[in-house]
Amino acid sequence: MTFGVLQFPGSCDERDALAACERVAEARLVWHEETDLAGIDAVVVPGGFSYGDYLRAGAIARFSPAMEAVAAFAAGGGPVLGICNGFQVLCEAGLLPGALLPNEELRFLCRQVELGYEGTDSPWASELSDGDALSIPVKHMSGRYFAPDDVLDELESSGRVAFRYAEGQNPNGSARDIAGVTNESGNVLGLMPHPEHAVDPLTGSADGLKLFSSVASLLAAA
Amino acid sequence: MGPPAGQVATHRELGLTDSEYERIVELLEREPNGVELAMFSLLWSEHCAYKHSRKLLGRLPTDGERVVMGPGENAGAVDVGNGYAVAFKVESHNHPSAVEPFQGAATGVGGILRDVFAIGARPIAILDSLRFGELDSERSRYLLDGAVAGIGHYGNSIGVPNVGGEIYFEAPYEQNCLINAMCVGLARTSEMVRAAAAGPGNLIVLMGASTGRDGIGGASVLASAELEAGDDAKRPTVQIGDPFEESKLLECCLELLNRGLLVSLQDLGAAGLTSSAGEMASAGGVGIDLDVRKVPLREADMEAFEIMVSESQERMLAVVEPPRLDEVVATCQRWQTGSAAIGEVTGGGHLRIFDAGEPVGDVPVSALVDECPLYDLEPAEPEGWMYSNEETLGTQVALSVGRSADAGDPSAILPALLASPSVASKRWAFEQYDSLVGSRTVRRPEQADAAVLMLPESERAIGISIDGNGRRVACDPYAGAVEAVLECAANLACVGAEPLGLTNCLNFGNPEKPNVAWQLDRAVSGLADACRKLGVPVVGGNVSLYNETGQGPIYPTPVVGMVGELPDPSRVPGMAPRDGDELLLVGPFAPSLAGSELAKLRGDLGPGLPALEISEVAAAIAFVRELARSGAASAIHDVSDGGLACALAEMAIAGGVGLGIELDPLVELRGASGETCLFGEGPGGFLVALPEASALKLVEEAAEGGVGALRIGSCDGERIVISAAEAEASVALEDAERAWRSLPSRVDPGR
């Protein structure tokens, strides 16, 4: 199976995301002008500062040709993971509900946090079990998850809140400690923390690798 | 030819002396026109010409087996095996940051990144070394807040991890903060380039951002003159950083070099096109013709001289063979970055400037780049202490320790020292930096004394450290500079890294003042001697002079950045001991209160530091390095600011475990008082935590290596208890931690 990792001008975690994918499967970068995702089985929209993050995080990147292809890919049920800036892009593109607002403290924050996984149907979590705790870093300026209350209620009741910050560790003021949500069918996951920076115990933790291996083993079995 | 007289300022306003002007006339054999004068004024500024420091820099050792590029290039580089080199350099952006901290610091990072990718290395780490006034000053808080945010903004956006640094707060930096940034890059040695133009007929291509009026006169007006009140007039020249533009430019340049499409490459920094074209021509022994109207402009009505000296950020200059131009332009377009052929290499040895084909300037490259007069310093040792002890007493901390009834109680002094902003945890700052991008960071800030990055490319890892305690250099410029080098090497030893090379930034006051000249002279000798004795070559650096205001010079601050290598990143000890570990003090550490943090808080600073034997410290460094590599120690930490007690407390906090320590053996050995043993400072001290069963063996091994090692206690409980003769500090672990983590409340007292 092959991962495609989007690359926008200004992306900066795409190499790390690519390397994380390569630990468990084939992977290649997808340039923002590409429109053909043939041969790609799962898409990662990586972190960074696409288009400088100017105006609003993710606002410009969502209009790239590659993102149109990703929207179609997601509509067809293809697994899509948006990390940090990628999560922002997916929200801006309407593939995920809500928005990511500037951190409550108005500062960039880079910190290892603990995440609790709550059961979802996402292919990105097939190797996780409800209640798992993962140590994964956050690093962002605009990570405060926001959605109207009724949307939050709906997300919670339909099991679409995939990850929450552990108690007392919400780093940015996210509503209901939400760190990651899925779309209705679960194939699209947006996550503020960076699993691609947690794939090797040498650099702090390997807990994030499970997201990539979840998809890889699922698709390899299919 | 040239603009009408009076369009640019006279030579004095541009910072040239009368005799320098006469020399220019002599070299040109005529009066310079406005464009030429503007160019000379910048390249003959202190910032570009090093006219007061170049002679001194000759003392620094620059040779070493592993040196791939030494001083004279945009960055120095050392070999790390498998065909790879690590490039690095530290640079200052002090004066722009004192005017506008956010943009000044951000563009400082942007500039040092360009120096590193200019030689074909991909930046893999940033470090920053910052100095501000005391935190009870609103101005200091404003500068700190802006500078840290600016450094974070640029580095985070561009995706280079910031893995380390230091921040000191001292009154002499109040009006003149120091913002030094260091960048480390990784290159395939075969793909590295030098900044020498070559091949008459080749094209000069300007890449990246368009050129505006940013920083016009910046190099001469901002970087080389003392800041005075009423600096507002200099403000319109503030440079704005655009990390997004630089990120595209970086990727584009590395791709162009990787595909072999460039003859050479140079960044545009201080003095913009003038210095990069001039220096490229000089290095290649050729001439260059430029047409300023071919430069993409942000503002259409710019004058020729403005275009030549603009310091707009995010630009690079390349030499390209004509048949390659189309490919270069296409690559730039793909990366959405600008490119324009603005001139060509000539055989004539002149830098000739045209404005839409009309000649507007013509100067011999050698006159511009190499003929600036170099000055001898006139050093004179000051009588007594040049700085005010009263001013250093500004902080609340000082008030509570220096002047309270508890002044002599070690249990009160320890938390006060831990809360002193220069000693306290800098988490508030480094959490604003992405320290992880790139997936190389094996030791992040606060996990060890040096940052550790793995280099799978060359199957090893590097340790990186940046250091320089200006207060101690003020006490004794020679010994203080030696200590800065030793401190860096000690930090590297704690993670098992052996120094490969060193970069430095000499931040000093006005060198035309004899006392400052003396500081500079002594400090450079200290650096040189320490480097020689440790066998570490200096591969590059930067000099920032005239750091002073009406209130006098800053502390003399040589900032040292060091890169070392270690074989196995999986065996790097951290700073956190385990419950039950025994603690040893290794090395020739001889504590003294002279120049210490405690002396500062008490208002007791004065000239002089104890003499020290570099080779003894070097032996301890080598011993600790091997110990770290062996994997036998659970934690290693060197003793620095705040002395042994603070170093011990930092380990206790990292490990979440209390300590019971008894320093009587040290009191005896050094004949020092208990208080001095607790809080005295000096080089050559390492704290090692390891399982009790291994302690005796370590003491024996140390003795065999001629290195002293004392067993001083063990880790357990929830209190930090350290006794030394009559003195005892006893503090609950959580109180120590609260004090040490108090920086946020000082930065933001309203919260």
Added chain:
Amino acid sequence: MKARVLITPKEGILDPQGKAVERALPALGFEGVSNVRVGRLVELDTNDPDALPSLCEKLLANPLVEDFEVEVDEK
């Protein structure tokens, strides 16, 4: 034609920037300022002002969390 787009955080959404401004006011000696909201301002030249609302919805503002207002200078 010159136009201005004024973008503000929607009513009810926490605006930490506005809060930070309010917190800083007393220390600077400013009294009687309240309800501070910090948003964005986009100035531009256009030859098709009718397209601006669509531009705002698509790009300049995020309608989920922001309100916007377009001012066109007809001169």
Added chain:
Amino acid sequence: MKARVLITPKEGILDPQGKAVERALPALGFEGVSNVRVGRLVELDTNDPDALPSLCEKLLANPLVEDFEVEVDEK
């Protein structure tokens, strides 16, 4: 009284945001838009509008790199 402060990058000062937006527009199908400048907008209530210019200089804007304009709604 309601007031609005419009803060824009100074003439001649690089505006990376405006530049990035401008560059993105054609791809979104918006033609004929130029000179995009992105600034900030502050809305607030005040009972002392005369203090606003000083508030802007001290806190809301960075006079080194930004211009500002105050609009007071007299109602």
